[in-house]
Amino acid sequence: MRKPVIAGNWKLNKTIAEAKALTTELVAGLADVTDIEIIIAPVFTALSPVADLLKGSPLQLAAQNCYPQETGAFTGEVSPLMLKDAGCQAVIIGHSERRQLLKESNELINQKIKKTLAADLKVIFCIGETLEEREKDLTLDILTTQVKGGLLGLAPEQMTDVIIAYEPVWAIGTGRTASNEQAQEAHSFIRGLLLGLFDQATADACRILYGGSVKPANVDGLMAQDDIDGALVGGASLKAADFCRIVKFE
Numbered sequence: 001m002r003k004p005v006i007a008g009n010w011k012l013n014k015t016i017a018e019a020k021a022l023t024t025e026l027v028a029g030l031a032d033v034t035d036i037e038i039i040i041a042p043v044f045t046a047l048s049p050v051a052d053l054l055k056g057s058p059l060q061l062a063a064q065n066c067y068p069q070e071t072g073a074f075t076g077e078v079s080p081l082m083l084k085d086a087g088c089q090a091v092i093i094g095h096s097e098r099r100q101l102l103k104e105s106n107e108l109i110n111q112k113i114k115k116t117l118a119a120d121l122k123v124i125f126c127i128g129e130t131l132e133e134r135e136k137d138l139t140l141d142i143l144t145t146q147v148k149g150g151l152l153g154l155a156p157e158q159m160t161d162v163i164i165a166y167e168p169v170w171a172i173g174t175g176r177t178a179s180n181e182q183a184q185e186a187h188s189f190i191r192g193l194l195l196g197l198f199d200q201a202t203a204d205a206c207r208i209l210y211g212g213s214v215k216p217a218n219v220d221g222l223m224a225q226d227d228i229d230g231a232l233v234g235g236a237s238l239k240a241a242d243f244c245r246i247v248k249f250e
C-alpha cells in the first residue's frame, strides 16, 4: 500500500566531479527500478549538475537542508524555491547532525517544513533519540515532542508530501543498527502519533523510513517490518554497489 522509499544522504562528501561519477553509476544500476522511490541528496554545490544527470531517470534529487525564507538578507542560506530551481524534488529537514551541531530547534524545523511544502517540494523529516535519552527511557517522549513540534499546524492533506525518517542518533554513522524489533516498535509508535495528530488515512499512508547504519547486510530484515517503509542511508549511499543493493532489498 505504501510505496517504499530509499534515500541516500551524502552528507558533506563528494566534489561535483565525484558526485557526477556516483550519480552516473546509480542511474545505470537503478534504471529498471519502478516499484521503489529512490532519492539522493548531494551537497548544495553538486545539486544542479546532478539534476542534469537525473533527467529521464527514476531517481529524485533532495537537498540536505534549507532556510525558511524565500529571499532576502540571510547570508549563506538557501531557500526551498532555489532548491526547486536547482532541480530538487525534496529536502531533508531536521537531521540529527543539524539538531546537535547547529542547535536546530523543533520550531525552526517546523518553519522549514512549512516553507518547503509551500514550494511544492517533498520533506524528509528526521527525528530520533540520543543514546542518553534512550538509556533514560525517554525515547517515546522525545519522539512525541519532535513529531508534534515539527508537524505543528500542518493539515492532513499536506502530509502526503511528508516522509518521516526515524533515525536513532546512537545508530547514525556508528555501525550500530537498531534491532528490527527496536525499529519496528519506534515506527509503530510514530504511526500512532500521526493517528492522534491527523486521522487514520494519514497515519496509514505516511512513509516512515529507518535510518542508522543501514547496509546491504541489514536492510532486508528492517524492510520486513510492518511499519518500516524504507531507509535513509548515509555512509552506504556513497558506494554505488551498496546503495543499489539496498534499493533492491529482498
Ligand code: PEP
Pocket: 009, 011, 167, 171, 172, 173, 174, 175, 211, 212, 213, 214, 232, 233, 234, 235, 236
Ligand atoms: C544518515 O546520515 O541519515 C545516516 C543514517 O547515516 P548512516 O547510514 O551512515 O548511519
